[in-house]
Amino acid sequence: MAMTDHIVSSFDADLQTLGDKLAEMGGLCEKLVGESIEALLRRDIPLAKRVIEWDRSIDRLQHEIEENGILTIAKRAPVAIDLREVVAALRIANDLERIGDLAKNIAKRVVALEGQFQPPKLAGGVAHIADLTLAQLKEVLDAYTQRDERRAMEVWKRDGDIDALYNSLFRELLTYMMEDPRNIGFCAHLLFCAKNIERIGDHATNVAETVYYLVHGEAVTDERPKGDLASAAVSFD
Amino acid sequence: MDATATAARPKPTASATLPAGDPKIVAKDVNVYYAEKHALKDVSLDIPERAVMAFIGPSGCGKSTFLRCINRMNDTIASCRVVGSIKIDEQDIYDPSLDVVQLRARVGMVFQKPNPFPKSIYENIAYGPRIHGLARSKAELDEIVEQALRKASLWNEVKDRLQDTGTGLSGGQQQRLCIARAIAVSPEVILMDEPCSALDPIATAKIEELIDELRQNFTIVIVTHSMQQAARVSQRTAFFHLGVIVETGPTERIFTSPNDKRTQDYITGRFG
Numbered sequence: 001m002a003m004t005d006h007i008v009s010s011f012d013a014d015l016q017t018l019g020d021k022l023a024e025m026g027g028l029c030e031k032l033v034g035e036s037i038e039a040l041l042r043r044d045i046p047l048a049k050r051v052i053e054w055d056r057s058i059d060r061l062q063h064e065i066e067e068n069g070i071l072t073i074a075k076r077a078p079v080a081i082d083l084r085e086v087v088a089a090l091r092i093a094n095d096l097e098r099i100g101d102l103a104k105n106i107a108k109r110v111v112a113l114e115g116q117f118q119p120p121k122l123a124g125g126v127a128h129i130a131d132l133t134l135a136q137l138k139e140v141l142d143a144y145t146q147r148d149e150r151r152a153m154e155v156w157k158r159d160g161d162i163d164a165l166y167n168s169l170f171r172e173l174l175t176y177m178m179e180d181p182r183n184i185g186f187c188a189h190l191l192f193c194a195k196n197i198e199r200i201g202d203h204a205t206n207v208a209e210t211v212y213y214l215v216h217g218e219a220v221t222d223e224r225p226k227g228d229l230a231s232a233a234v235s236f237d
Numbered sequence: 238m239d240a241t242a243t244a245a246r247p248k249p250t251a252s253a254t255l256p257a258g259d260p261k262i263v264a265k266d267v268n269v270y271y272a273e274k275h276a277l278k279d280v281s282l283d284i285p286e287r288a289v290m291a292f293i294g295p296s297g298c299g300k301s302t303f304l305r306c307i308n309r310m311n312d313t314i315a316s317c318r319v320v321g322s323i324k325i326d327e328q329d330i331y332d333p334s335l336d337v338v339q340l341r342a343r344v345g346m347v348f349q350k351p352n353p354f355p356k357s358i359y360e361n362i363a364y365g366p367r368i369h370g371l372a373r374s375k376a377e378l379d380e381i382v383e384q385a386l387r388k389a390s391l392w393n394e395v396k397d398r399l400q401d402t403g404t405g406l407s408g409g410q411q412q413r414l415c416i417a418r419a420i421a422v423s424p425e426v427i428l429m430d431e432p433c434s435a436l437d438p439i440a441t442a443k444i445e446e447l448i449d450e451l452r453q454n455f456t457i458v459i460v461t462h463s464m465q466q467a468a469r470v471s472q473r474t475a476f477f478h479l480g481v482i483v484e485t486g487p488t489e490r491i492f493t494s495p496n497d498k499r500t501q502d503y504i505t506g507r508f509g
């Protein structure tokens with residue numbers, strides 16, 4: 001439904017502030033995820049340290065969004081679409097904050113790996129899953145800005161692809177570790193990074209579900225595509 | 238709250254599901270005219286039994302007009318003409334053979350401004366039962382008065398001063414007195430036209446608590462200007478606009494995800 005303005009314009013201003021802060025947070029998240037992977041692939045310690053710093057801005061924004069959201073609920077007693085907007089903003093801020101943390105953790109591993117050598121091919125698979133995940137994140141944030149639940153649901157469906165990629169990356173890293181014990185340290189870190197990236201993908205899927213709820217007023221009913229087999233069993237075939 | 242009357246009963250929340258069963262009141266194609274003005278157009282509505290139904294809508298939308306159709310208060314307005322069918326328990330209330338005085342005992346009404354009679358608290362309550370012949374002795378009448386005041390959560394506050402004048406009570410107490418007065422003649426339906434508009438927040442909260450209890454035994458229809466009140470106290474809500482019903486539905490759905498844009502615009506304060 002197309003939105004007209006509230007009679008009380010400060011209500012519109014409150015909602016606008018929430019939206020602006022979320023947009024800022026979303027942009028920062030995309031940047032953090034991208035730069036943390038860059039730092040990993042290039043072994044760029046200074047960049048990794050900057051990512052760790054930037055995550056604090058994401059945390060700050062999440063607190064601000066939460067405060068604003070709570071204040072809007074107290075002042076305006078919002079209903080219907082306004083209520084769903086506030087609830088969606090609070091949920092998405094939570095997911096973005098977790099994404100920021102996951103990116104920061106990747107950056108911390110880059111710092112921890114300082115001085116260790118390893119061949120470039122080992123990180124190739126990680127680059128691939130990262131590209132896909134970053135694309136999911138950008139797409140779902142655009143879907144939120146446009147309130148486009150069909151785009152959001154496309155992101156939701158593709159989470160299965162990321163899980164599949166994570167499974168094959170898991171096996172690939174195992175073979176590197178079996179190939180040469182000197183790879184084990186680095187590959188172990190890469191496993192965690194890959195897991196973090198897969199989790200970022202899950203949070204992007206959460207945002208997709210929230211966009212659906214925002215538009216339709218009810219939760220997604222289908223089973224989310226779940227494909228992370230690696231945590232259930234380790235297979236050496 | 239009157240502790241003895243409420244101790245044993247579990248308290249329902251306003252969000253509890255509607256009791257199943259036939260609607261208490263069925264309106265079909267109701268049209269109301271004030272002289273040439275067509276105030277209500279083709280209104281059809283089911284009002285569930287033993288539940289609270291809220292009518293919301295901007296000023297002049299017809300919600301109070303429709304409310305007054307249910308106990309035929311519109312009969313007292315010379316220029317008013319009602320067309321269509323309203324049935325309570327499948328009985329047409331506009332049937333010429335129907336006793337309107339009896340109807341108004343079955344269907345009580347509470348108004349925006351508390352309007353106790355200029356009599357004692359006791360007489361305010363006793364008046365209705367006495368003229369309807371509901372008590373055979375003073376003792377029975379005393380019992381009816383006490384029960385009505387207990388059900389309206391007013392007994393403890395007035396039991397030691399029943400001979401004091403009703404108009405000496407506070408606004409909130411006067412409104413509860415009016416509710417007790419309506420209850421005293423054993424109605425099935427209670428109509429409330431913005432019952433809390435003239436009351437402070439605490440008195441309002443007490444009336445809302447009372448409505449929550451009353452709905453176990455009575456069918457309640459409330460007209461209110463407060464979205465939050467409608468959302469809090471009712472199980473079903475009907476949104477009126479320009480003399481028609483735009484949307485009806487479970488209160489929870491209306492206030493979280495209404496179907497009609499006009500409903501959403503109204504409840505979110507995007508038009509008045």
